[in-house]
Every structure is written in structure tokens, then in C-alpha cells.
Amino acid sequence: MRYLPSSSAEDQALLDTIGVPHAEALLAGIPEPLRLRRDLDLPPTGSEQEVLWQMMGIANKNMRFCAQFLGAGAYDHFVPSAIDAMCGRQEWFTAYTPYQPEISQGTLQHIFEYQTLICDLTGLEVTNASLYDGGTACVEAALMAVRVAKKRNTVLVSRGLHPMYRDVLKTNFAPHDDLKLVEVALKDGATDMADLQAKLNSDVAAVLVGYPNFLGVAEDLTALAGPIHAAGALLVSVTQEAFAFGWFEAPGKAGADMACGEAMSLGNKPNFGGPFLGFLAVKDAHKREIPGRVVGQTKDLNGETGYVLTLTAREQHIRRDKATSNICSNQGLVALRANIFMQLAGPEGFRGLAEQNAAKAQYLRQRLLELPDMQAMGDQPFFNEFVLRYTGDYAALEEACKKECLLPGLDLGRFYPEYKGCILWCATELHTRQMIESLVEILARVPATV
């Protein structure tokens, strides 16, 4: 086995020093009846060449597309070459959590810069070293809001939130008999203000709304903040496409008290849904309730500036069952990708990319609407995703696209029965005009309603 530094001479020397005849003698601490007395029923050692070819064979069984018009929480953006090159350095990808600051300043300073940039994008003051993904970030945000709000036990969740985020919230709230998760209805693709008003009361700790939401609509955080704050609750914006921070106002500046969501868009590929990058940014006043690792600036004995993990009194290894969360491992390397991406982009690149995404999505929408079987669903402000009603047969459309190596938008009826027959489309800077024209051309040929 090429990874094991084994040779009979050295192995014997190790055993001699320990004073045992063979390695198995060291298993004496495991009672005989509990030992596995056979070989694992698994294939034998594979050479690098064999394993590479086997895994390439598996990867090749996935359909490759010329263009994907599907977003829905996983966005395909261009990844600058510098990111893979940097993240391929062993100093970044093989190290662990920076428990020993003197030997981990690289990771610590990176996280400090990453925290700074997430605060910049969201317009809030404090964030952490990352969370697992958008769904679990919602859970951490909701539980944190309950801690901050004290004695309030209800979290309202807009139906516009990513359906899988809502699923993860449901799973994690189920064990808490004392907490309630209540859905707020949609109206014209955005959170229904009347339903929200009806459900706001003195038990509500927080309201979670998509920004933009799953249907691509930018919720008006400023309008929502009024009644939510009047009821003494916190407004939590949930963003599943971080590029939208280059187009729409930072949630912290538009009225949100907390911003959470998914930042995989920054320097990552869709990767079948993971590893992704959960984030949660909050106000300074709430910093001691934030979950997860947080890096702070300090000085060393000689007065040199350096960085350490801090506010650890919140965490599981100190507080055990009183901790703010059980999280310890996070998405460090994905956060590094995002950090490098943001630094390469800078303010002009970030804004420019956002403008391109908006332009491509608007053009895609305009061209699709020229087809007789596509209909608009309102004119709410959107970024790079939007919903159209399709009067044709989605299965036929999907089949036609597949033949031409295109992945169409999402069949919304899968998650929203009330949007049956609607399609959620996405376009990013990766979609050339040519790709969009090909899609429209193919769709024009799909046979009318079956």
C-alpha cells in the first residue's frame, strides 16, 4: 500500500521497541469476542492508475451539459485559475482548525479577512469562520434569534425560502417542543404582508425571508422590517445566491438584523450540492450568541499584531451542553476559495459580475417570453433567476433540451404545487448569447401541449 511507510526491517524495529512480537498483539485491549475474525469483504488494494480510471469511469456516467439554466440554490459561475492553484497548497488544505495560533497565522489571518468581507457584502458587523451550508445556516440563525430574543418561542419562515432550507429547519426544530416554526404565505412571488401581519405577535423571535427568495424575487426588506421590528422580532434575510449582494443592497443596510445563507457562488462549482459555504452575519450587540469559530485580532508578547480563535466561551469544547451550537468543523477551505474570489474581484469586479448576471437573466427572460407557451409571472425585481409559466409539457421540454446537451430550468411544481407548470430559470455570466439563442430555438421546436 503506497501510503503506508512500511518495510519489514523498520516494522520489526518498531515492534521490538514496543516489546511485542507482532502488531496484532497490540489489540489485546479489544476483547476477543468483539474482534472481527475475518477479512473485510471489500476489494483489494488499488493502484493509483486503477483507482483513477475507475473513478473517471464513474464521473463519466454523469451527463455533461453545454449549458445549465438551473440555479435553485446551486449556481454555476466562472472560477478564476488562481483559486485552485492557491487552495492546492498543502499549507492551506492539509492543516486543521487553528488551535495553535503561533503556527497557524496563515489560516487565522485569512479567516479574519474573510469575516471582514462577509460583513462588507451583508452590511453587518460580525460573522464567523463559516457554517456548513445555506440550510444549516438558517437553523443556526433561527436558534440564535431565539436566544437573542429570549422568552419568544416562534420563528416565522416565508414560504419563499428555499424549500430544502425549510426542510432542514423543520428537521432541526422538531426536537424542540418549546419552539414553533410557522410558515408565512406568498403573494405574487413575495412574502404576503397581510399573512405576516396576522402571524406577528409577542411570541415571534424572528422572521426568515429569502433575499432574493427561491422564486428569484427580491423581498423588500425595508418594507418588511417595519412591522417585524414593531412586533419586537428580528428580520433575518436568507440569500442563496451571494452574487446578488453585488446587485441588491446589503441586507444589513436595507433593514435586516441578521443575514444568513449560501455563498458557494464565490469561487466554487455546483459539485452536486457540496461542499458549500454557509454564512451568518449579525449585529455587534449579538456577537456573543453567534455559533461557531470566530477569529479576532490581538497582539503577541512582543506587541506584534496577530490573530486567534476568540469568544470561545460560547463553544462546545468549553461550554459543553450550554454551548451556542455543537458546530466545530466548518467549511474552512470553501471559505478560503470565497475569500480569494472576493479579493480578485474587488468592488468593480463584484459589481460588474452582478450586472452581467442581471443582464443575462433579463435577456433570457425577454427571449423566452417571445415563445407562445411562456408567460410572465409578474414584474417583481429579480437578479439572475425568475419564474415563467409554461403551458407546454415540461417532460417534453426537458427531453428536447437533453438531446441538445442543455439542462433546462427547474420544474417548480416539484416543490410548489401552486406553481405547477411554472419553470424557474437561471442565467449567469457563463451563459453566452449563443447559448441562450440555442435554448430558445430548441424550445420553439418542442411539440405543443400533449
Place this chain on the structure above:
Amino acid sequence: MFLRQREPLSFERSVPGKRGMDLPKLDVPAAKDTRPAHLRRSGFDALPELSEVEVIRHFTRLSKWNYGVDDGMYPLGSCTMKHNPRLNEKVAGLPGFTDSHPMAPDELVQGNLEMLYTLQEWLKEITGLPGVTLQPSAGAAGELTGVMLIRAYHLSKGAKRRVILIPDSGHGTNPATAAMAGYEVVELPSRPDGTISFEDVTDPVNGKVRKGLKTLVSELGAEIAGAMITNPNTVGVFEYRFKEISDLLHSVDALVYMDGANMNALVGVARPGDFGVDVMHLNLHKTMSTPHGGGGPGAGPVCCAEKLMPFLPVPVVVRDTVKVGEGEVPKHSYRMDWDHPQSIGKVHTFYGNFGILVRALTYCLSHGGDGLKNATLRAIVNANYVRARLKGAYALHIDSPSLHEVVFSDTNQAKHDVHTLDIAKRLIDHGYHPPTIYFPLIVPGAMMIEPTESEDKGELDAFCDTMLAIAKEAEENPDALHQAPVLAPLRRMDETTAARKPVLRWTKA
């Protein structure tokens, strides 16, 4: 390794007008602005303006202030810092995997589903447990999933139980997880050999009696939902009465959760499913060598017994065998099965840290069943070699047989006013990452050393020689140790001020 040049924050280097990214030419009309004025993005305060060269140099310089597994031995106990094969990185970067969309229809992502299914099969055989979910993103997420399965099991029997038992040697994530799943934690005391005590334990200092497993089970009985037990435990010792523990818990229908953080000691040697475990998680970033990434992403799959399978998170990846003619090789197709009415639901937005799971399967295929067992044995040999060489110079607070890691105490050095922290910082001067320190809590001044199977004899000897030299220095020149580190880029850090007056981001002066 260390570049002794200061690297400023990138924001301090920012110069207006520079950019590290060129955009493609826009080939459609510019975006029309349909945003209400108050939702138009205002300025950015921190995004730096730098060229690509500057960004690459910045992150290259910063990287040199880190210590990685390729720099040398990284004996961070309980974290299993083993070699990260480059093949795994290459495979995880195959465009067939990276470009695939999580919402794509099953028939278009057959490769991904086959990958997930195959990894599930490996984990089933390794753990001896028939149910697997690959969704949890890390060990702690796996723990939470596992405890929620236990909760769902009791609820399905109409019982709501309130207590989870956790040994005092357990990882902090265990009690934090139990609390997140709505349970009350009751602590199990350890015996002097580090294993769980069946009998009550009287504290020699304050005379307080702590109830042992037998008392707790008889008193709490049907209140106990389950126990979370790390095995081998955090002292690196196998809970040799594990079967009795699980039998006792099962007698009141309480379930046994195994924290699999230390599974690197058991793969191919013993299977949790064979000694009474109902549900467990694996840390693939430990046992299966997926890179730690400076803090993640990891992967914490959960394996469970048949009685818990109906509650597993959705979707479950399943394989169907397509009918073929006689004598032909059977063909398979894979799909996501969402139809599990008793499921606890989703625990990850999509299907887990897929790219990490790809690396783990690549690791498994490279090792094969035989290689996995040999890796386990070598990890155990390496830990015992370090133990044999350092025993005497450093105190073994608990003298039970070690498996994959060995925990020393600083009691010998404390006589000279040298403590675990001093020893750890001195190791940095010698070019090593320190072991895990001050954990487990049941060992005073703990130094938890896990060399892993990746270390050859030369590397182990160099580390042990260094540890022995430090022990000698502690006797002869303790103050030098108090000063350590002196060769790292920075001296000891003021963590108190960092927490009291937190500076958690850069702001424009």
C-alpha cells in the same frame, strides 16, 4: 516553512483602480435597472483593489505561516492528521463531478449516485451496520443526526425520553449535540483506567458520589433515550466492557450512539455493529483522510442498525437491478428515494459534502479492505512506539493499553513549573505541530498524541527525540520553555484581550 516577513491585511494594500479579474465582454444588452432605489446596492467598504499577482503573493505568503501535514508530523490527537493523497484531490476535481447540479434529474447524474451508493456499501461493511446516510457535513452534524434518529425511534414507540448519558471523557460536541436535540445530559464517571464506570465513584477530593452506569440505568430507566460513547475513548483505550454497556442500556430500550472520531483504531479490526452499537458517525476527514482544509469541510456520515433505518434522512440513495437476459451481467441503475414517511427529514440542503465523499471513496478504493486494516494496525503500532519511547520521561496518567493514540500528563514536568502549554509551544520551535492539549478533561495537563499510520520510523524517532529533549530542558532550564515559542513568526498571543475587546473584522481607519 516560516517566512519571517510581515504580511499586512490585503485591505491595507488596496489601491484604487487595480483589479485581479477581467470580465468577459457583455454580448447582450446591459441590464435594465428595475430595482427600487432603496434596494440598489450601495458601495463596498472593504473589498480590496488588487492585481492577480498581489492576491497570489498574499495567499502564498500567508500559507507559509501555516503548518501542514506535508511539513511533518502533526500529532493532533483525535484529529487523525494523516497523509492526504493527491489522487483524491485530482478525482474530486474531475469536471464530471464538479459541474454536476444537485437538482438535475436522477437519470442524468447516475455517476454521482453510483459514487454515493458505493461509498455507502463500503461504510456498511466497515461498521457492520446496514443503514447509512452521507448527508451530515461534519462529525458534530453526524452526532446531531444520530441523536435525532434515536429520538424518532422512541417517538415511534410512543415514548418521549429526556436523558442522554455521556461519559466525562467525551468530546464537547456530545453534550452540545444532545442539548441541540432537546435532551438533558447526565454525565457518566470514568474509572481510573479511563473507561466508563459501572459502579458509583467517590471523588477523592470532595467526597462527592457520582453515580455509575448501573445506578443511573436503574434509577432513570425508561427516561434514558440513549448514551453517546466514544470508542476507543478519548484516552485511546477500547471500552472493553462495551458489550455489557450496550446490553445494560438495551435492557431499558435505551440506544447506544458511538462517536466514531477514533474509528482509525478499529477499521478492519472490530465492527461497532458487532458489539452492540445502534448508531454512529464516522469522520471521513479523519478516518478516510479527506483533507482538513484549515477547519473543514469534513463529512460525518451516520451508520445505523436496521431498527433505525426507517428514520434516516431523505433522500436515500438506492440501487435497482435492471432485468437482463440469462447469462448476462446484471445492470444497475441508481435513484434518490424520497419516500420514507418516518424519516427525520433533511439534515443538509442537498446530499452532504459531495466532493469530500468522492475523496473518501477514492481513499477506500486505493487501500482496499486489506490496506484499510493494515493502516489501522500501523496507526496502533506508531502510537505504541511513541508511548514506549516517551513513557518514563512523561507520565501516563492512565496506563491502559493504547490503541491509535496515547495521552500523557504533564505531572513530571509540573514539578519544575513546566506545563503542557509550555511543552506544546516548545514543539513549535522544533518544527512540529503540537498534540491536542488539555483534552480529555479527565487527564491533568493532557497531551494527546496521535501519530497516525503515515509516519515512518525516522519521523517518529525525530519527534520522540525532540519530546525527550524538551523533558530534559524542563528540568534544566524551565524558563526557556516559558518563553517558547521563540522561532515562530509570533510569540504567545494575548487571548484575554482578544476576547474582552473583540476586533473581529478590519474597518477603514
